[in-house]
Amino acid sequence: MAAPLLTIELDPGPFQPLAALEGWHSQLRTRLDGLPAAESSFVGRVRPHTSAGQPLAALELEHYPGMTETQLQHLAAAAASAPEVAAVLVRHRIGRVLPGDPIVLVAVAADRRGPAQRCCQELLEALKHEAPFWKREWLADGSGHWLGGNTPL
Amino acid sequence: MAAPLLTIELDPGPFQPLAALEGWHSQLRTRLDGLPAAESSFVGRVRPHTSAGQPLAALELEHYPGMTETQLQHLAAAAASAPEVAAVLVRHRIGRVLPGDPIVLVAVAADRRGPAQRCCQELLEALKHEAPFWKREWLADGSGHWLGGNTPL
Amino acid sequence: MGHTPELRVLLFAALRERAGWRERQLAATRGATPTTVWGQLGLEPADPAATIRVAINQRFARWDSPLAGGDELAFLPPISGG
Amino acid sequence: MGHTPELRVLLFAALRERAGWRERQLAATRGATPTTVWGQLGLEPADPAATIRVAINQRFARWDSPLAGGDELAFLPPISGG
Numbered sequence: 001m002a003a004p005l006l007t008i009e010l011d012p013g014p015f016q017p018l019a020a021l022e023g024w025h026s027q028l029r030t031r032l033d034g035l036p037a038a039e040s041s042f043v044g045r046v047r048p049h050t051s052a053g054q055p056l057a058a059l060e061l062e063h064y065p066g067m068t069e070t071q072l073q074h075l076a077a078a079a080a081s082a083p084e085v086a087a088v089l090v091r092h093r094i095g096r097v098l099p100g101d102p103i104v105l106v107a108v109a110a111d112r113r114g115p116a117q118r119c120c121q122e123l124l125e126a127l128k129h130e131a132p133f134w135k136r137e138w139l140a141d142g143s144g145h146w147l148g149g150n151t152p153l
Numbered sequence: 154m155a156a157p158l159l160t161i162e163l164d165p166g167p168f169q170p171l172a173a174l175e176g177w178h179s180q181l182r183t184r185l186d187g188l189p190a191a192e193s194s195f196v197g198r199v200r201p202h203t204s205a206g207q208p209l210a211a212l213e214l215e216h217y218p219g220m221t222e223t224q225l226q227h228l229a230a231a232a233a234s235a236p237e238v239a240a241v242l243v244r245h246r247i248g249r250v251l252p253g254d255p256i257v258l259v260a261v262a263a264d265r266r267g268p269a270q271r272c273c274q275e276l277l278e279a280l281k282h283e284a285p286f287w288k289r290e291w292l293a294d295g296s297g298h299w300l301g302g303n304t305p306l
Numbered sequence: 307m308g309h310t311p312e313l314r315v316l317l318f319a320a321l322r323e324r325a326g327w328r329e330r331q332l333a334a335t336r337g338a339t340p341t342t343v344w345g346q347l348g349l350e351p352a353d354p355a356a357t358i359r360v361a362i363n364q365r366f367a368r369w370d371s372p373l374a375g376g377d378e379l380a381f382l383p384p385i386s387g388g
Numbered sequence: 389m390g391h392t393p394e395l396r397v398l399l400f401a402a403l404r405e406r407a408g409w410r411e412r413q414l415a416a417t418r419g420a421t422p423t424t425v426w427g428q429l430g431l432e433p434a435d436p437a438a439t440i441r442v443a444i445n446q447r448f449a450r451w452d453s454p455l456a457g458g459d460e461l462a463f464l465p466p467i468s469g470g
Binding site: 018021022025033034035036037038039040041042043044045046047048099100111112113114116117121124152153 | 174175186187189191192193195198201252253267270305306
């Protein structure tokens with residue numbers, strides 16, 4: 001059983017989820033024996049309002065250079081431990097992200113739909129709680145405040 | 154609460170999942186107030202071998218014109234009953250589908266990741282078991298046989 | 307006596323191929339149900355309810371649902387979508 | 389006596405802003421742990437373990453993990469990724 005192909009990138013600027021998936025598919029076509037039968041993916045975008053309901057000007061994403069990348073690799077490898085999982089893609093924004101912009105993309109290619117869906121879901125939860133990222137909400141008046149945790153599932 | 158936007162299409166020829174998602178996003182940008190915060194999607198592709206492990210020449214998908222479309226609408230509406238679900242996309246092949254080709258795409262846009270993921274997963278299971286589609290596996294020697302059910306989850 | 311509209315019976319996939327036909331028109335007899343029509347048409351297996359589902363006018367129905375003239379009755383082998 | 393390499397201490401996000409600094413070098417005293425360093429630096433809150441996590445050399449660690457000179461110690465406020 002070949003180890004799953006893990007592709008993980010932090011994006012300091014905007015990324016397009018569909019372009020990211022297209023590039024990943026090209027990579028899989030080269031590295032695997034064609035695209036696997038099941039592909040599950042998730043895209044998270046910045047809401048237009050703060051957790052307190054005010055209009056959001058931007059979301060700032062801080063990370064821990066070095067540890068964040070290593071930790072994402074660990075989390076992806078752990079979530080992809082089912083033998084059916086062939087490949088995992090993670091894209092995650094850092095820096096200033098505007099309302100409506102993609103902030104995270106997780107995609108999993110597997111030989112069966114169950115492992116694809118489970119791995120995608122588990123990895124998303126894992127990175128929300130176990131990868132060192134911190135969000136600050138910025139308002140139009142220039143004030144900002146750090147979030148104390150994540151949105152509920 | 155607006156009813157979720159249901160977009161359901163049967164495709165008699167090949168479709169590109171990423172192009173389908175791009176068209177759907179354009180539609181959502183026009184019809185909704187921007188793209189929702191959470192989007193979960195699933196793509197199923199034809200395996201290169203039959204359920205018995207032989208090389209597959211093609212998969213044929215028969216449906217029940219009229220009932221299949223109606224039933225997909227019912228199943229999508231039922232799976233999208235959570236108030237956070239804003240839109241659902243289903244694309245499903247009919248006719249002759251080649252190994253590696255996309256056969257089904259389900260995408261769900263919602264205000265939260267939980268409802269997006271659950272709706273996507275439930276709708277996929279529902280259409281596999283409750284929408285009138287039948288698969289026939291064709292071998293290179295011109296013989297074909299109808300499948301008696303679905304692959305396990 | 308007026309003309310009674312007939313039942314339209316449809317078969318799909320393996321069921322259609324095994325029977326050798328896709329569609330038949332049938333007089334709607336009083337008290338007809340999918341079970342009686344299945345027997346009347348001599349379809350196999352003799353006890354279909356375990357594997358075959360029925361739809362009346364394109365909605366899933368029960369094997370003992372009453373049928374009326376003009377109805378579209380379909381016998382559906384095991385579904386394999388997605 | 390040789391030169392003892394120092395501890396490097398990092399703060400992130402709300403923690404960094406509250407403290408007013410991002411990084412400090414500190415002599416690694418014998419028996420040092422994240423708990424002793426936290427107290428030594430006078431960081432708030434006094435009982436951090438309920439909300440703050442620690443990483444040593446970029447891996448999650450315990451508040452009572454032993455520290456050695458040259459280690460990178462980071463205090464991490466509640467994570468909100470994804």
